[in-house]
Amino acid sequence: MANQQKSTWKPGKRDMLFLGVVAAVVLVLVLGSGERKTNPVPNDEVHQGASTMAECMGCHGNEGVRPQPKGHIQGGQCFQCHLQPEGWRGAAR
Numbered sequence: 001m002a003n004q005q006k007s008t009w010k011p012g013k014r015d016m017l018f019l020g021v022v023a024a025v026v027l028v029l030v031l032g033s034g035e036r037k038t039n040p041v042p043n044d045e046v047h048q049g050a051s052t053m054a055e056c057m058g059c060h061g062n063e064g065v066r067p068q069p070k071g072h073i074q075g076g077q078c079f080q081c082h083l084q085p086e087g088w089r090g091a092a093r
């Protein structure tokens, strides 16, 4: 037991730097995840009731009233990227 060290730990400059970097990374991840890159689905009657992709595409297909932009992904689960409207009752029907 010759080599006993004091067990009290005082943060030095390098520790503070390390903690600073960790805090910065966490902050970036938290802020980044909260940001949605796509427009949500509007909370209106039409959108609350639409339950199939065919319904969506009837209006958002090429011939629809509001076509998806050029280069938009074909197919896919709409709600995976576009936030589902509040009070959506598609699944209940």
Ligand code: HEC
Pocket (backbone or CB within 6 Å): 039, 040, 041, 042, 044, 046, 047, 050, 051, 052, 053, 055, 056, 057, 058, 059, 060, 065, 066, 078, 079, 082
């Ligand atoms: C009866 C036609 C119709 C149906 C069915 C429909 N939409 Fe829409 N949708 C529209 C119109 C018109 C707009 C734009 C006007 C507005 O903001 O209400 C719109 C807007 C949107 C927007 C917002 C982006 C924008 O252009 O402002 C998204 C996202 C969207 N629809 C997704 C969907 C999804 C997903 C479905 C199926 C669950 C769906 N829509 C079904 C007509 C429709």
Ligand code: HEC
Pocket (backbone or CB within 6 Å): 037, 038, 039, 053, 056, 057, 060, 066, 067, 068, 069, 072, 073, 075, 076, 077, 078, 079, 080, 081, 082
């Ligand atoms: C992989 C993610 C993804 C999926 C799945 C997806 N979209 Fe999109 N959508 C986007 C992105 C990204 C944009 C362009 C960004 C924007 O304008 O909001 C977009 C734009 C749109 C727009 C035009 C929005 C505007 O601002 O004018 C409509 C309408 C739309 N999508 C409908 C749909 C429908 C309907 C489905 C399901 C068949 C669907 N999307 C599935 C990512 C997706």
